[in-house]
Amino acid sequence: MSLHAVSEFNIKQKIPDMNYYFISGGLPSNYGGLTKSLLLRSKLFGEECNRKTFFLTFRFDLELASKKQDLYKNGKIDEKYTSVINLYDDFLSVKTNGKRSYEEKLGLEQIKKQVGMGKFAKTVSRLFGKRNSEISVTYYADGKTIRYVDYWNDKSQLKKREEYTKNGGLALVTHYDEQLNKMFLQEYVNNKNQVYLDKHYVWNSEEKDIQFSHFTWYSLEGEKKVKDESELRQFWIDYLQNENDVPKLFLVDSRPQDKHVFKVKKSPSAYYGAIIHNKHYGNHKYQIKGRYKEVFSQMYNLDAIFFITEEQIDDFRLISGDQETFFFTPHTIDKPLNPNVLNVPSEKYKAVIISRLASMKNLTHAVKAFSLVVKEIPEAKLDIFGSGEDFEKIKKEIEEHKLQNNVFLKGYTNNPDLEFQKAWLTISTSHFEGFGLSNMEALSNGCPVVTYDYDYGARSLVTDGVNGYVIEQYNIEKLAEGIIALMRDEKTHQEFSEQAFKMAEKYSRSNYIGNWGYALNRMIEVREEKAMLFKKIGKKELPISSYTKDQDKVELELDPHTQEDLVKQISLVGLDRKNKAEIINIPLLNDSHFRIDLKKDINIEKIAANKTQVIDFYIRFIGTNHIKIMRRVSSEEIKFDRNHVMTDLGYCIEPYTTVKGNFSWKLTELKEG
Incomplete structure (x- = not known):
């Protein structure tokens, strides 16, 4: 819904x-x-x-x-x-006072003069007195802008590397242990030439390599030792x-x-x-x-x-x-929709794919399917636009099926709209998507889509038999059949093309802003409504007054002590501690009792899928405005006698009280034999 x-x-x-x-x-x-x-x-x-x-x-x-x-x-x-x-x-x-000013660097113009475009040059460094030192320079792709400068001692051991931005500003200096040829310190330099951050490394004798130790940030409030980048x-x-x-x-x-x-x-x-x-x-x-x-x-x-x-x-x-x-909050099409795209002549037997050539796109399936298409329609063509790590893999698939005259790797296109308009259809064979932006772009150009039924976006954008075909995922034969059917049927293609454009209108800019406007305003309202319900319910944990087990049932007694005019529903919820997957959700039986049926009320599939080890229990209150808040269940006053063995479901349950006094279950999977 x-x-x-x-x-x-x-x-x-x-x-x-x-x-x-x-x-x-x-x-x-x-x-x-x-x-x-x-x-x-x-x-x-x-x-x-x-x-x-x-x-x-x-x-x-x-x-x-x-x-x-x-x-x-x-x-x-x-x-x-x-x-x-x-x-x-x-x-x-x-936000720094700086550790020090970094004055050891040579000027970039001076370096360029001494090094030229060669790899090494001898220079007398101000840092090293009269001792000769070598420097080497690496450039950005333009071949002119210095990316980093390496400083070597007279034994060709690396001492230091200075790294520069494309704008010529020094940003990072790495210092090396010359004997180990390993870094031990990196100094970050700002545009005022101040060292504002140090990154420290130490030698790990067991691993026989260096490892990150900590940062030192020279903040406005003083020197801060920071354990990691997350901090x-x-x-x-x-x-x-x-x-x-x-x-x-x-x-x-x-x-x-x-x-x-x-x-x-x-x-x-x-x-x-x-x-x-x-x-x-x-x-x-x-x-x-x-x-x-x-x-x-x-x-x-x-x-x-x-x-x-x-x-x-x-x-x-x-x-x-x-x-x-x-x-x-679905995506939008970043352009005005123009119905004139429907008047651009399409090439009847031409399919197009505009995509990254990545493994998740599964484009070898499109090639395999097209080999079946060509057997029925020898003049059929498929243009694949894009680049990526699967280029050689796709090329090999084309060659193995002898499709060099039918399937073409075209590289990047700067006019995807025109390619979609000229094509009879587009093909989508992904393992999964977040949405399928390429399909949305195709629809906005009146180009029908033949797509695998993947998660997510295939059915959001393509209605089977209306603006394209949605094919059972990984069924190459059915995929080919859909392509062939659409290539042979001009009337259906015309209908699909018109419906494709209508679907694209759902993703207009105004609808995009409307969705976000609704969501963000409601987000603010929900927080306010939760705060009001929190205030009325209170923040304290809710204590269990009794806990009993009878055959395959567990019964808890506690008093939610709420006013009926505030809350429309109360339930006991058990959540996986690590990821908050909802394992148990049972309603309040009467004023103070919850009963868990160990065979029916526990979602064993979720437990098995996520290897749940601990279930934490909460009381969920649903307000009259459908807002939900939860309170932790306390078991400080309860003594738990024994485990509950769920032989039918394959787990042992151990009820226990956490260090904070709250009620939880430990789960242990029973081993066969």
């Missing part, structure tokens, strides 16, 4: 007036769909809603300034509304959220960043959320992928989780149960 449908009311809702921090680890040179969607969101929040956004990055990057310039120059983001900010460039190097990142987020009282949303796009951002203690003016771009489950829908475990574990601390397909919301619910913090 949809969380909400875009309506006139939703479209009129404005994006709340707050600062928006969209968080990714770094700014890659060749970015994919995740970064594109982040940049487009920044652009549209600014241009459509006049909202200030920040593309927040963590990684140290010598090329960041030039990448930012390219983004602004190419119109990917609007400098008027969006700032690209970085942990090193905009925080650590600025540096948390310093920055905490600084940003407390910089002023302006409301802020910290929205994480990149899953590796969750563990850094979500562990910051939330300030009253800050909201925290995650946007889900890719498949979150493993071998089956109860198994949480490793990189998504932090999102699930922080589920009840986050203000919002945003999804780009409704199918994925439903699949999240399978693991976590329903949450009022789930919101549907």
Whole structure:
């Protein structure tokens, strides 16, 4: 069921007036769909809603300034509304008194004169008195701009490396143990020539290699010893959220960043959320992928989780149960929709794919299917545009099926719209997607889609038999049949093409802003409503007054002590401690009793999928406005006599009281024999 449908009311809702921090680890040179969607969101929040956004990055990057310039120059983001900010460039190097001024460097022009374009040159360094020293220089791809300078002793042992930005600023100095040929210290240098951060390494005799030890940050408040980069990142987020009282949303796009951002203690003016771009489950829908475990574990601390397909919301619910913090915010098409694309003549037997040549795209299946197509339609052609690590693999597949005259690797195209307009159809064979941006782009050009039925986005964009065909995943023969059927049927192609364009209208800019406006305003309301319910329910743990086991049933007695006018439903919930997967959810029997049926009320599939070891228990209160809050169950006054063996389900349960006095179960899988 949809969380909400875009309506006139939703479209009129404005994006709340707050600062928006969209968080990714770094700014890659060749970015994919995740970064594109982040940049487009920044652009549209600014241009459509006049909202200030920040593309927040963590990684140290010598090329960041030039990448930012390219983004602004190419119109990917609007400098008027969006700032690209970085942990090193905009925080650590600025909020510093500096350890010292780095004066040992040689001038770049001096280095160029001495080295020229050769590899080595002898120079007399001011640091080393009269001793001769060698330097070597490495350039950026332009062959002119110095990237780093290496300093060698007279035994050709590396002493030091200076690294420069593309703009010629010294940014990092690495010092080496000349005997071990291993670094022991890295000094980060700001544009005032101050060393603002040290990164220390120590020798590990067991591993016979160096290992990171710690950072020393020379902050405005004094020298800080920092255990790891995660702590540096948390310093920055905490600084940003407390910089002023302006409301802020910290929205994480990149899953590796969750563990850094979500562990910051939330300030009253800050909201925290995650946007889900890719498949979150493993071998089956109860198994949480490793990189998504932090999102699930922080589920009840986050203000919002945003999804780009409704199918994925439903699949999240399978693991976590329903949450009022789930919101549907699909992608948009960054261009005006023009119905004239339907008048561009399409080549009847031509298919096109515009995609990264990556393993997840599974493009060898498209080639295999096309080998079957060509047997029925010898003049059929497939143009594949894009680049990536699977280029040689796809090329080999083409050659093995002798399709060199039918399937062509075309490289990059700077006009994907025209390619989709000229093609009769496009093909999508991914193992999984977050949404399927290429399919959306195809539909906006009236190009029908023949797609595998993958998670996620295939059925969000393609309605089988209406604007394309949705094929059972990995069924190459059926995929070929769909392509052949569409190539042979001009009437169906015309209908599909018109319906494709209509589907694209669902993803217009106005609908995009409407979805985000609804979600963000509701996020703010939910927090306010939760705070009111928290205040009325109270914060204390709820103590168990009795705990009994009778055959296959466990009964708990406790007093939720709530007013009926505040709460419409009360239930006992058992959550996997590590990832908050909902294992148990049973309603209150009467005023004070809960009964757990050990055979029926425990989700063994979730336990097995995620190797659950501990279940923590909570009382969930659902308010009259459907808002949910939870209180931990206390068992300090209870003595647990023995384990409960669930022979039918294959687990042993040990009820116990945690060090904080709360009620939990330890689970042990019973071994056969």
